Amino acid sequence: MKKYWLFFKANVDFYFVYRLSFILWRVRNILGFLIIYFLWSSIYSGKTVVFNYTQEQMITYVLAISFTNALIIASRTTDIASEIVSGDIINYLLRPVSFFSLVITKELADKIVNGIAAVIEIVLLVLIFQPHIFIQQNLSVYPFVFAALLIGAAITFFLSLSLSFIAFWTSEVWAPRFIYFVLISMFAGTFFPLDILPPLLYNFLLATPFPYLIYLPTKIYLTGISGDNIKLLGIGIIWAVVFYFVAKKIWQKGLMEFSFYGK
Amino acid sequence: MKKHLKIFFLLSKYSMKITFQYPAGSISFLIGKLLRFGTYFLFVFYLLANTKLLVGYSMTQTLIFFLTFNIIDTLSQLLFRQVYRFRPMVVSGELDTVLVKPHHPFVRILLGGIDFLDLLTVVFYIGLLFFLALQLQALSLINIFLYLLLMLNGLIIATAFHIMVLALGILTTEVDHTIMIYRDLNRLGVFPIDIYSEPIKSIFTFVIPIGIMVTFPAKSLFGILSLNLIFISFAISFGLFVFSMVMWNNALKKYQSWGG
Numbered sequence: 068m069k070k071y072w073l074f075f076k077a078n079v080d081f082y083f084v085y086r087l088s089f090i091l092w093r094v095r096n097i098l099g100f101l102i103i104y105f106l107w108s109s110i111y112s113g114k115t116v117v118f119n120y121t122q123e124q125m126i127t128y129v130l131a132i133s134f135t136n137a138l139i140i141a142s143r144t145t146d147i148a149s150e151i152v153s154g155d156i157i158n159y160l161l162r163p164v165s166f167f168s169l170v171i172t173k174e175l176a177d178k179i180v181n182g183i184a185a186v187i188e189i190v191l192l193v194l195i196f197q198p199h200i201f202i203q204q205n206l207s208v209y210p211f212v213f214a215a216l217l218i219g220a221a222i223t224f225f226l227s228l229s230l231s232f233i234a235f236w237t238s239e240v241w242a243p244r245f246i247y248f249v250l251i252s253m254f255a256g257t258f259f260p261l262d263i264l265p266p267l268l269y270n271f272l273l274a275t276p277f278p279y280l281i282y283l284p285t286k287i288y289l290t291g292i293s294g295d296n297i298k299l300l301g302i303g304i305i306w307a308v309v310f311y312f313v314a315k316k317i318w319q320k321g322l323m324e325f326s327f328y329g330k
Numbered sequence: 331m332k333k334h335l336k337i338f339f340l341l342s343k344y345s346m347k348i349t350f351q352y353p354a355g356s357i358s359f360l361i362g363k364l365l366r367f368g369t370y371f372l373f374v375f376y377l378l379a380n381t382k383l384l385v386g387y388s389m390t391q392t393l394i395f396f397l398t399f400n401i402i403d404t405l406s407q408l409l410f411r412q413v414y415r416f417r418p419m420v421v422s423g424e425l426d427t428v429l430v431k432p433h434h435p436f437v438r439i440l441l442g443g444i445d446f447l448d449l450l451t452v453v454f455y456i457g458l459l460f461f462l463a464l465q466l467q468a469l470s471l472i473n474i475f476l477y478l479l480l481m482l483n484g485l486i487i488a489t490a491f492h493i494m495v496l497a498l499g500i501l502t503t504e505v506d507h508t509i510m511i512y513r514d515l516n517r518l519g520v521f522p523i524d525i526y527s528e529p530i531k532s533i534f535t536f537v538i539p540i541g542i543m544v545t546f547p548a549k550s551l552f553g554i555l556s557l558n559l560i561f562i563s564f565a566i567s568f569g570l571f572v573f574s575m576v577m578w579n580n581a582l583k584k585y586q587s588w589g590g
Contacts, residue, residue: 091507098514101530102521109385109525110377117381242358249362253369264376 070164071172078143078176093184096133100192103129103258108198118263124289127201128260130189131285137185139219139280140251143177144170144227145244151234151325174224201289208291211300215284218303222276225310232314235321256282276310279303334437341442345411349446360447367400367451370520385524390465391552395522397459399544402481403516404452406488412443413492414509416499425500426587439496440489468553476560480547486567487543488516490574497574497581519544539566 082089107129111122120128147170150156159166193200203209230247234240251257254277261282262269272278283303287296349356374396378389387395416439419425428438463469495508518526518534523541526534535541542563549555 087502088507091511095507095510095514098511098518101526102518105525105527105530106384106521108527110381112385114381239352239355242355242362245359246362246365249366249369252366253373258373 071168074164074169075172075176078173079180081176082180089180089184093181093188096136096185097188097192099136100129100133100188103132104192104196104198107259118260120260120263123199123201125260126198127289128285130192130198130200131288132257132281133189133192134182134185135216135219135281135284136257137181138178138216139223139284140255140257141177141181142223142227143173144224144231147228147231148234148240148244151231151321152238152240156325170228171224178220203288203291205291208287211292211296212284212288215279215287215300215303218300218307219280219284221307222279222303222310225307225314226276228314229310229317232317232321235317235324250277251280254278255280256285260286262286273299273302276306279306334433337433337437338441341438342444345442345444346446356447360450363447363451364454367455371396385522387522387524390462391548392521394459394462394466394551395545395548396520397455397462398481398548399516399520401452401455401459402484402488402544402547403513404448404455405485406492408445408448408452410440410489410492411445411448412439412441413495415443416496420499423587425585429582429585436493440492463551466552469551470553473551473553476550476555477547480542480550480555480560480563483563483567484543484547486571487539490567490570491516493571493574493578497577500581500585515540516544522548536562536566539563539570542566 104126107125108122110117111125115121117125147156150159159169203212227247230243231240233243254261254272254275256278261272261278264272279299279302283296283299287300290296371393374392375389378384378392382389384392419428419439425435425439428435431438463474491512492509495512498508515534515538519540523531523535523545531541535545546555546559546563550560
């Protein structure tokens with residue numbers, strides 16, 4: 068356990084060594100927030116309810132995206148593809164440690180550092196813009212929000228891991244990754260709550276893994292516990308399990324393909 | 331000039347060969363780019379179909395703002411893709427081999443990696459823009475001329491930003507995100523800059539002139555941009571370009587040849 072703790076600490080330290088890169092990464096997130104925040108603020112100008120959302124709910128949704136993005140979308144698993152292509156992954160495979168435990172530890176460090184930074188940013192943004200935000204008073208909702216966040220993080224982790232494992236067969240790993248980011252940016256709810264879409268499209272999206280990344284945790288926070296939300300949590304768990312097995316299968320097959328010539 | 335053009339065309343030919351060397355990857359990227367554009371376009375369309383106006387602009391006008399942003403953004407990516415590969419050149423010392431060559435380094439590090447996939451997408455955006463512009467009621471020849479002029483002005487600003495990124499790449503090799511920061515700043519102009527409240531609006535219009543780069547051309551097409559602002563736009567783009575060149579020259583003086 069100690070070796071994983073040291074690996075965790077080393078990964079946290081990484082952000083403090085490359086401070087400027089980390090700060091710029093967070094600045095990028097704030098810029099992304101500004102676009103969505105001001106877009107929705109202008110849409111609500113002179114209106115109280117748009118697409119069945121009050122301004123307070125929509126702005127809370129937008130702020131929550133900053134946090135869920137940091138916890139769910141941001142992932143260090145993207146590095147694995149280049150490590151496979153360069154052969155550096157051998158450094159993990161030869162050591163007396165579990166590869167998956169190392170990856171999870173790295174992911175955890177990333178999410179904790181980025182999550183804390185996102186909370187600080189949200190507090191600052193609320194202080195600067197002073198928007199009316201919705202605070203969920205029902206404390207029993209929070210465990211469900213937490214569960215939805217865990218499910219979202221698990222889906223992203225295994226899905227992103229599977230994409231990185233493509234590198235076992237081809238060095239052209241960036242095109243599928245690019246399509247993955249495009250799909251997430253639109254269909255995970257990073258720009259707007261998905262239920263503002265026409266019902267047919269919304270129901271179609273619910274059959275894909277994307278709404279369970281960003282939309283669901285935020286939706287549960289805003290609307291509380293309901294039969295529909297519990298059902299969506301269940302579907303989210305199924306997607307997480309499916310991608311766990313997909314990632315495991317690709318990993319096992321990929322290892323059979325992997326060859327390394329040394330440096 | 332003739333020598334530079336020859337090198338530029340030669341590098342572009344190589345770039346095209348690299349793009350089509352991996353057809354599956356290139357097609358996937360193209361699909362991704364069109365998917366991203368298509369979904370955002372439909373989102374703006376759907377949003378405006380329900381809300382009718384965005385800060386006073388109709389659906390057609392908002393879509394023209396969106397397309398103008400996409401055309402300038404895509405053209406600058408098409409021309410300046412090599413900037414994205416600049417940092418490894420500095421770190422590995424490959425930049426030395428560029429600087430000692432008897433041609434301007436920008437031919438290689440700024441314009442040396444034309445992205446042909448963006449050429450395909452930009453043609454599509456221009457066609458769509460043409461279709462939407464025809465639906466504007468106040469369309470006139472002078473407005474079209476000003477639109478094209480301000481688009482060119484926007485490209486000069488984009489060039490200046492890319493030169494500044496190159497200069498920063500030399501000054502601080504630690505920075506991985508500079509070009510992406512530019513992309514994110516630029517993306518603030520995906521909607522008319524009027525959606526932002528003061529002082530953010532003024533900052534992103536006159537200090538970091540994203541508004542001038544992507545919002546002003548569309549405004550001139552609608553005939554709602556004053557002559558004063560048009561002149562200010564040209565003055566700011568000229569100033570920014572000069573500043574970027576000064577920054578580049580200073581960065582070169584501080585360059586110590588990192589790798590090798």
